[in-house]
Amino acid sequence: MKKIVSILVLVLAFTFSAQAQKEDRKERKERVKLSTEQQVDLAIKKMTLRLDLSEQQQEEVKPLIKAQIEERKAAKKVRKELKKADKKPTADEIYAMKNKKLDNQIALKNKMKNILNKEQFEKFEKMKIGRKMKGKKMLKKKKRLKKEEEEN
Secondary structure, three states: OHHHHHHHHHHHHHHHHHHHHHHHHHHHHOOOOOOHHHHHHHHHHHHHHHHOOOHHHHHHHHHHHHHHHHHHHHHHHHHHHHHHOOOOOOHHHHHHHHHHHHHHHHHHHHHHHHHOOHHHHHHHHHHHHHHHHHHHHHHHHHHHHHHHHHHO
């Protein structure tokens, strides 16, 4: 009898914890969307803290960051529309998108190299690598969560 009760308690505890995790995921999806200007301001402030940017450098970097954020939003919108239409991009479309993204990254890197001094640029490159690693971790986590949801 004690074994049955303890098993039931464990099952109930597991069920409640799984339910709480699902609710946490829903809350994360309902994030508040910041405007482009707010995102730019936050990005500039973070860069200023990490790279010790001068006022002039902040003003020079601002339009670059704004353009980058707007392009990212536009690309996200295109991806969402394709997903809604349940249409997968062709190999040529994927090539064009990736090529455009890489061209933008090269252009940004060259412009940042002109704006920042050598020490700041080295820190900027390290930050970029860190963001890339963080993105990969988040992608793995997202895939794992999606797989768990499909199993349930």
